Every structure is written in C-alpha cells, then in structure tokens.
Amino acid sequence: MEVTDYFGPLSLVPAGVAVFLAFATRNTVFSLAVACLIGVLVAGKGFQGFPDLLVGALGNEGFSWILLLEFFIGILLAFFQRTGAVTNFSLFIERRRMTRKRIQLVSWFMGLFVYFSDYFSPLFVGSTMRSLSDRYKISREKLAYICDSTSAPVSILVPFTGWAVFVAGLTIGMGPVANAGDAMGFFITAxxxxxxxxxSVLMVGLIASGWLPDFGPMKEAERRAQEEGKVVRDGGEPLMADELTGIEPYAGIRTSLFWNFIFPVMLVIGFALVSVSLTSSAKPLEAFMLATFVLAIIMRLQGVPLNEITSTAMLGIKGIMPAVVILAFAYALNDLSAALHTADYIVSITKSWLTPSILPLLVFIISAVIAFSTGTSWGTYAIMIPISVPLAFNFSGGELSTLVYATLAATAGGGVFGDHCSPLSDTSILASTGAASDHIDHIKTQLPYSMVVGVISMVAYLWVGMSL
Known part of the structure; x- marks a missing residue:
C-alpha cells in the first residue's frame, strides 16, 4: 500500500485504535480488522483500500515465508502429539519428581535452550510443557509469559541467531564498521x-523459582489456577484451535522419545547452526521442513498409515490458523503504519531532543514506542539503527565507544520491550498460541513484569549516558 502524504499525528490512529480495542473488547482479530479499516480511511483510500491493503500486505514473499513457517511448525507439533512424543516427554520429566516450581524452571530452561528461532521457541516450549503445566495448576498466562520472555530476549542476546545477523548487518558502513566481521564484533561487545x-530472562528465572513473588494480574491468574483449578479464566479464548490441542497418540505403535521428539528437535537446531555458520542465516523454514519430512518418514516406518500422517498434518495446519489469522492482520497493520510513516513521525518529534547524555535512554524509549505501535522488533531495528547508531558515532567522533555500544543495545532492547507490551507483537501472539492462552490475558498479565524491567532499563541507560 502506497501513501505519499505525511499524516503526522494521524499516523498514530490505526495502532492506537488496535491497542485500545484489544484491551477493551479482548478480541484481537476484531480489533486489528477495525484498526486496518480505520487506517485506510485515514489514508484517504476509502473502503476499497481495505481489500487492497490485505492483498498488498499478505500477497508478498515476506508473509508467504511466515505462513509456510507456521504451517510446518504446526505440522511438527501435531506429529509430536500423534506419536505420543509430548506424552512420553511429559512422563520423562514427571519421573524427576516435579513440582510447580520445577515445571516453571524446566520451561524457563527450555526457552533458553531453543534460542535459534523466536518463532519456534514459544510454540515448542508452550506445546511441550502445557500438559504438565496444566496438571500442576500453572495458569496458561504464566506459561505464556515464560515462553514470551525466553524467546525474543534470548534471540537478541545470542550472537549466532538470525536476530544477531540482522542487527549487526544494519551497522555495516557506520563509523569504523567496514564488514560483516566488524559488525558482529560490534554486536557482541554491545x-x-x-x-x-x-x-527479562533473569526475571523469568526469579519468578519461576519463587525468589520473586507474582504480582499484579498474574498473581490473580495463579490464584485462580491453584485454588479453582482453572488454568484459563472463565470466558477466556485460548489462542490455539482444538484440532491441535486435542490430538491423541496413535494407538498400536511403539514410539521412541529419541526418534519422535529429541532427534527432530536436534535436526532443527543442527540445521540452523550449520546454516548460520555457512550462510549467516538460520534458514528456519528449511530446518522445519526437513524435520517435518524426516519425522513423517519415521512415523511411516513405525507403522503409522500414510493417510493418518497426512490427516495429522492437516490438523496441525488447522490448529495453527488462529495465530496465522492474527499475524495476517498484524502484518497488514504494520504495512499500513509504514505507508502512513508512523515511525518517521515518532522519530521526527523526538530527534531534536537527542543529546549524548540522554541518547541511549531516548533511543530505548523511541524504539519501544515504535515496536509497541507496529508489533515488530525487526521493523523497528530497520528504522532506528540507521538513525540512532550514526548519531552515536557523530557524538563519539566516529570511534567505537561506550556511548555507541549502549545506543546499539538500547535500540535492540527497546524493540523487545515494545514487543512485550504490545498485543500486536508476533512473538507475543505465538507465545499465547504455544501456551494456548487467551492472548489479551497474556499481555495484561505480562505487562507489569515488562514495565518493571523496562523502567529499570531506562534508569540504567540514563546512568550510562550521564556517566560519559
């Protein structure tokens, strides 16, 4: 969708409407659809602009890639359940004398381990741990929080992920950063x-271990789960269809925890790591396609009929569709925000305030606002890094310095912070999907935790800036 006019404050209307309606109605699809419709009217495109927006936003290579990735992840999760792999894994974990605290810590550890894909991590951890989490009366909101806060935060901290390669790549040509090697060194030092x-990652561990008590809406969600046995509130709508959550193991075959669960996961991780080292890209779509096809072959060798394998694959696709629908509207809204120059407007009204002492703090806040408004960290990085990092180099005389490192890190962290607070965020949507939690309930219970860490981060960046 192309919009050439500069809309100023009006560019904030679509995202504002989406966020307001999401919290007011608890219906994410409705909220995003209305926001998109209002947005095209603001842009002067009329009602015909709505289908044009959807065709333009969804009929491109980027969304097709996400769609296929989610389909193959859904199929892989369905295969895990049909082979009894999730049940076998749950029994394996439960034999270790589990408690509520240990289940949460295992979920936290798994999120740290599956760091290579922020899309797979929340779906994998949530789907794998959900039955155990339910058995020990852990609210779906708590599980979604653990999944969400160990996906993007871990991905942006590990140097050999797609996130690291993307962020580092944006800095090539800035200051003394001449090539990919310099850029990765810059990223690692930051x-x-x-x-x-x-x-965020540390807080999850402290909350899961009981060192920090639950507070805010999460405290009430945990009380409801423990005292009333309701892992989802009355009226809550889990963001995963029954087709995927209700798959039962196929009777009459002998399955293996290693071949049906551990090996496919190792295949995904190994493929991703090798791809990063050879191509600087994790190639997650190709990794999940390979794991899905290999597991399908294993299932057939174990005696699962071919028609059962294909029908299970279709259940996996159907089960992931609620998340795909929300992601589709979120992508359309993001495309609309780009056309209305929402991020440009946010940057324009704050750029004149930037001084060396408050640069990291303001960059963190601006990045968070853009990510919150658009629901995408990567889009935020693409907008902010070409602005914030050159500004930092200008203040530092073109040399790598504490200010430059802090500015790059503040941009990266601000994008994750905004994502965690936004109902439009793709990773938060997938965390709700993996945990089968009501999406708005997940955002509302996670928001106080994110705000606490966000405020501490702001104080830290202010201190860094003032100490230079």
Missing amino acids: IPFNVYPIL
Whole structure:
C-alpha cells in the first residue's frame, strides 16, 4: 500500500485504535480488522483500500515465508502429539519428581535452550510443557509469559541467531564498521549493555523459582489456577484451535522419545547452526521442513498409515490458523503504519531532543514506542539503527565507544520491550498460541513484569549516558 502524504499525528490512529480495542473488547482479530479499516480511511483510500491493503500486505514473499513457517511448525507439533512424543516427554520429566516450581524452571530452561528461532521457541516450549503445566495448576498466562520472555530476549542476546545477523548487518558502513566481521564484533561487545533482554530472562528465572513473588494480574491468574483449578479464566479464548490441542497418540505403535521428539528437535537446531555458520542465516523454514519430512518418514516406518500422517498434518495446519489469522492482520497493520510513516513521525518529534547524555535512554524509549505501535522488533531495528547508531558515532567522533555500544543495545532492547507490551507483537501472539492462552490475558498479565524491567532499563541507560 502506497501513501505519499505525511499524516503526522494521524499516523498514530490505526495502532492506537488496535491497542485500545484489544484491551477493551479482548478480541484481537476484531480489533486489528477495525484498526486496518480505520487506517485506510485515514489514508484517504476509502473502503476499497481495505481489500487492497490485505492483498498488498499478505500477497508478498515476506508473509508467504511466515505462513509456510507456521504451517510446518504446526505440522511438527501435531506429529509430536500423534506419536505420543509430548506424552512420553511429559512422563520423562514427571519421573524427576516435579513440582510447580520445577515445571516453571524446566520451561524457563527450555526457552533458553531453543534460542535459534523466536518463532519456534514459544510454540515448542508452550506445546511441550502445557500438559504438565496444566496438571500442576500453572495458569496458561504464566506459561505464556515464560515462553514470551525466553524467546525474543534470548534471540537478541545470542550472537549466532538470525536476530544477531540482522542487527549487526544494519551497522555495516557506520563509523569504523567496514564488514560483516566488524559488525558482529560490534554486536557482541554491545551485548552487556542490552539491559532489557538480560533482565527479562533473569526475571523469568526469579519468578519461576519463587525468589520473586507474582504480582499484579498474574498473581490473580495463579490464584485462580491453584485454588479453582482453572488454568484459563472463565470466558477466556485460548489462542490455539482444538484440532491441535486435542490430538491423541496413535494407538498400536511403539514410539521412541529419541526418534519422535529429541532427534527432530536436534535436526532443527543442527540445521540452523550449520546454516548460520555457512550462510549467516538460520534458514528456519528449511530446518522445519526437513524435520517435518524426516519425522513423517519415521512415523511411516513405525507403522503409522500414510493417510493418518497426512490427516495429522492437516490438523496441525488447522490448529495453527488462529495465530496465522492474527499475524495476517498484524502484518497488514504494520504495512499500513509504514505507508502512513508512523515511525518517521515518532522519530521526527523526538530527534531534536537527542543529546549524548540522554541518547541511549531516548533511543530505548523511541524504539519501544515504535515496536509497541507496529508489533515488530525487526521493523523497528530497520528504522532506528540507521538513525540512532550514526548519531552515536557523530557524538563519539566516529570511534567505537561506550556511548555507541549502549545506543546499539538500547535500540535492540527497546524493540523487545515494545514487543512485550504490545498485543500486536508476533512473538507475543505465538507465545499465547504455544501456551494456548487467551492472548489479551497474556499481555495484561505480562505487562507489569515488562514495565518493571523496562523502567529499570531506562534508569540504567540514563546512568550510562550521564556517566560519559
């Protein structure tokens, strides 16, 4: 969708409407659809602009890639359940004398381990741990929080992920960063300054271990789960269809925890790591396609009929569709925000305030606002890094310095912070999907935790800027 006019404050209307309606109605699809419709009217495209927006936003290579990735992840999760792999894994974990605290810590550890894909991590951890989490009366909101806060925050901290390659690649040609090797070195040195993701991951561990007590809406959700046995509130709508959550193991075959669960996961991880080393890209779509096809072959060799394998694959696709629909509207809204120059407007009204002492703080806040408004960290990075990092180099005389490292890290962390607070975020949507949680309930219970870490991060960046 192309819009050439500069809309100023009006460019904030679509995202504002989406966020307001999401919290007011608890219906994410409705909220996003209305926001998109209002957005095209603001842009002067009329009602015909609505289908044009959807065709333009969804009929491109980027969304097709996401769609296929989600389909293959859904199929792989369906295969895990049909072979009894999830049940076998749950029994394996439960034999270790589990408690509520240990289940949460295992979920936290798994999120740290599956770091290579922020799309797969929340779906994998949520789907794998959900039955155990339900058995020990852990609210779906808590599981979604654990999944969400160990996906993007971990991905942005590990140097050999798609996130690292993307962020580092954006800095090539800035200051003394001449090539990909310099850029990755720049990224790695900036990791200790990436306060929000580091504290987010640590906070999950502290909450899961009981060192920090639950507070806010999460405390009520946990009370409801423990005292009333309701892992989802009355009226809540889990963001995963029954086709996927209700798959039963296929009777009459002998399955293996290693071949039906561990091996496919190792295949995905191994393929991703090798791809990063050879091509600087994790190739997650290709990794999940390979794991899905290999597991289908294993299932057939184990005696599962071919028609049963194909029908299970279709259940996996159907089960992931609620998340795909929301992602589709979120992508359309993001495309609309780009056309209305929402991010440009946010940057324009704050750029004149930037000074060396408050640069990391303001960059963190601006990145968070853009990510919150658009629901995408990567889009935020593409907009902010070409602005914030050159500004930092200008202040530092073109040299790598604490200010430059802190500015890059603040941009990266601010994008994750905004994502965690936004009902439009793709990773938060997938966390709700993996945990089969009501999406708005997930955002509402996670928001106080994210805000606490966000405020601490702001104080840290203010201190860094003032100390230079």
